[in-house]
Amino acid sequence: MIHWNSFADFIAMGGYGFYVWGSFGATALIMAIEPIVVARNRKNTIARLKRQLRAETRNTAE
Amino acid sequence: MKDRFNLYRFASPATFYPLAGALIPWFVAVSVVFGLAGLWLGMLVAPTDFQQGEGYRIIFIHVPASWMSMFIYLVMAGWAAIGLAFNTRLSGMMAQALAPTGALMAFLSLWTGALWGKPMWGAWWVWDARLTSELILLFLYIGYMALTAAIDDVKRADKAGGLLLLVGVVNIPIIYFSVKWWNTLHQGSSVNLTKSSMAETMLWGMLLMAMCFWMYAIAVALMRVRTIMLERERHTDWVKAELAGGEK
Amino acid sequence: MSPQSSAATSNWPCDVRPTSSRHCFFVIVVSLFPLGIGPEPDLLRKLAPGVLWVAALLATMLSLPRMFADDHRDGTLEQLALAPHPLGLVVTGKVIAHWLVSGLPLALIAPVLGIQFDLSADALIVLTGAILLGTPALSGIGAIGAALTLGLRGGGVLLSLLVLPLYIPVLIFGAGAVDATVSGLGERATCHCSPHLPLPHLASPPGHRPPP
Numbered sequence: 001m002i003h004w005n006s007f008a009d010f011i012a013m014g015g016y017g018f019y020v021w022g023s024f025g026a027t028a029l030i031m032a033i034e035p036i037v038v039a040r041n042r043k044n045t046i047a048r049l050k051r052q053l054r055a056e057t058r059n060t061a062e
Numbered sequence: 063m064k065d066r067f068n069l070y071r072f073a074s075p076a077t078f079y080p081l082a083g084a085l086i087p088w089f090v091a092v093s094v095v096f097g098l099a100g101l102w103l104g105m106l107v108a109p110t111d112f113q114q115g116e117g118y119r120i121i122f123i124h125v126p127a128s129w130m131s132m133f134i135y136l137v138m139a140g141w142a143a144i145g146l147a148f149n150t151r152l153s154g155m156m157a158q159a160l161a162p163t164g165a166l167m168a169f170l171s172l173w174t175g176a177l178w179g180k181p182m183w184g185a186w187w188v189w190d191a192r193l194t195s196e197l198i199l200l201f202l203y204i205g206y207m208a209l210t211a212a213i214d215d216v217k218r219a220d221k222a223g224g225l226l227l228l229v230g231v232v233n234i235p236i237i238y239f240s241v242k243w244w245n246t247l248h249q250g251s252s253v254n255l256t257k258s259s260m261a262e263t264m265l266w267g268m269l270l271m272a273m274c275f276w277m278y279a280i281a282v283a284l285m286r287v288r289t290i291m292l293e294r295e296r297h298t299d300w301v302k303a304e305l306a307g308g309e310k
Numbered sequence: 311m312s313p314q315s316s317a318a319t320s321n322w323p324c325d326v327r328p329t330s331s332r333h334c335f336f337v338i339v340v341s342l343f344p345l346g347i348g349p350e351p352d353l354l355r356k357l358a359p360g361v362l363w364v365a366a367l368l369a370t371m372l373s374l375p376r377m378f379a380d381d382h383r384d385g386t387l388e389q390l391a392l393a394p395h396p397l398g399l400v401v402t403g404k405v406i407a408h409w410l411v412s413g414l415p416l417a418l419i420a421p422v423l424g425i426q427f428d429l430s431a432d433a434l435i436v437l438t439g440a441i442l443l444g445t446p447a448l449s450g451i452g453a454i455g456a457a458l459t460l461g462l463r464g465g466g467v468l469l470s471l472l473v474l475p476l477y478i479p480v481l482i483f484g485a486g487a488v489d490a491t492v493s494g495l496g497e498r499a500t501c502h503c504s505p506h507l508p509l510p511h512l513a514s515p516p517g518h519r520p521p522p
Contacts, residue, residue, distance in 0.1 A: 014116035023174040042289040240479040
């Protein structure tokens, strides 16, 4: 069922290893980094909004 | 009448926000499942292509990335049309949340295309209509993001961005056909992009990967739209309650 | 006086001044190319359509930020938007005015510069015709970009980012028409130029919204 004879064959990709893994690597990298950046953005935004909210409530209380 | 009411209810950020939050893990899970199945089928099971050897396996990410880059732009334009016609708040946020993912897809499409073109045609880049249009699409994404980022007034940013998206959608086919015509005039590199008939496993692998990319794009866009919602609606009561509550 | 012609004439005093520098830009950019590439007539003849057209795009773009900016600053734009004339007509007038001071002179200068590139008489006629036909489209598409970036920080750079990709079909057909004549295919290519022209005029009026 599996097309490859050995792991080394799989990595070599019939001589196209650089191109195939260059493509898959870039895609994997972007798909890993994008959610991390989005999540960090979200965390920062929430922290900032919370700070603002706290400052606002303090101002109205005084 | 009831349907209409429901639609408006979900279009309101206060209801959409928790709904999106609940949906994200599901889209991530489905994307991972499709991705693993597609990679297994495409990278391990699918046979060697008799013309392109193993190099053709780039198709399993190149084609989904290209599809998604075009599809996301169309979806954004659809949201823009809805936003301009019905003045809904959600549509502008969705368009803005989708744009970076669409731009990344366009970039990936160009990147993988270059890595595929080098061994197959002997050139990283040819001035083919499809490649050139994809590059222009990337420029259109960047232009949209730069425009909406430069406008402080949210309503105006949505409107301006929406108009740009609609103008872009009208222009993409014009650009495509003009480049095609230009290419025949110059009789440039005679690259034949038509693919040989594909084995069934290859086709299935590609479709599974496309589903994986699609679900991934939805998940990331929903993540992004939730942040945009908090930011834009920060003066409303529901955001204040959300922030005061257990939201980490 | 029709709103179109009044919008067109009201632009004259403020637009004429920078006009000359804009066209100097066109002349200088085109003249730089032979210095960069070399003086071989064959090569220059081949490059001329593209060089002239790209320079025309850039020269047109230089003046775009001013299309609505002055009227926006002194409040005229708001008055125009409130005026009883349909806004589309006013914008069309603006586009025509912009073309009169940018596109039309370019078409008149282009053949002179074409001689520098050793273009034949046929090619010069096609070049002038192509620029005459293509520049209204540039002004029209540019109006969309000018309206969308009105009053923004870094508006000029942003405008080029938005507008240049949309200029590509005009560039291809405009330069292609001249190219076809130079390489002896005949100027039938020019006919392909026209279908694209009405488009920006359909699209430009809604693009214009004075910010609150």
